[in-house]
Structures are given as structure tokens and as C-alpha cells.
Amino acid sequence: MSVRLYVGNLPRELSREELEALLNQEVGEVGTTKLITDRKTGKCRGFGFVTVESEEVADQVIEKLNGYTFKDNPLKIEKANDKPKSEAKEKEDAAAEKPTPSNRSSNRKNNKNNGRRTQTNSAPAEYSSIDTEAAQPDPRWADALAQLKERLLAQSSNG
16 A cells, blocks of 8 residues: 655755655655646746655654755655545634634624624514614623613612
8 A cells, every 4th residue: 555745844946856765765665656746837836746665664764764854954764644524624614614713793794783792672662663682781880780770670679
């Protein structure tokens, strides 16, 4: 079973042949190498992938070359995350559903009542013409308001 390795922190001025030569010199014959390049410039984006034939060879490559300084850059080598694309897509979709600072405001805009609280209990008939949303108390004063209501209720029951 082949194992795919991530090779990071590669120098920008690097070709696939140079990476292959380094791997062949240090570890011996490896499988395929792929260098990720910028579409516009054609230069290395700083990482690539190497496919080796077994877990043992993968461990050997990681042990020998992880942290190895190549053209003044310490390489970072680890096993690549080879989840099927459908699983990766599901995770991305699930992450997009969670509110993040960037999409919270759009969620608020799509909310039917724009984040305003609505009154759940019905108001007496004489107050039905008043906008119930505007009559909501400030939540910062909820405790003090509750105490005042208790005092008023106690006064009215005594008198």
C-alpha cells in the first residue's frame, strides 16, 4: 500500500527534479513526487507531495528528512491527510454552517426579525396598539426591574 507524504517549507526556487534528487540521495528510490506551483509564476508554492511504497519507507523518510535543512529551509515532512474528497467536502460544508465572525452578520441579515426580541406573552387589550418590540425592557436592568415588580406587588396586596 502506498503512502503519501506532505513536504513543506520548500524553497520557492525549486524544481521537481531537485526534490527527487534530494529524496533519492538521502533515502533511496522513492515513488512519485509532485511539487505544487503557482499558476501565474510557475514557481514552487513552498510545498509538495511524495508517494512512497510502504509505511516503513514513509517512517524512514520522515525520520531522516523532517527538520533537514535544504537550501536554508528546514523541511517539514509528515503523512498527508488522504481522506476521500467526499469526506473532506462534508467537513468543509459543516464548517461553513457554523457561525464565524465573517458570516455572523449575514446570518443576522437573513433572520426574519433582524435579531429583535419578540414578546412571547400576549399584552392586555388596551395595549394591543403599542409596538410590543419597542416595549421590551433592557436586559441589563432585568434584575432591578424584577425587584421593583415584587415591591409593587407587595404594596398592592397590603393596601
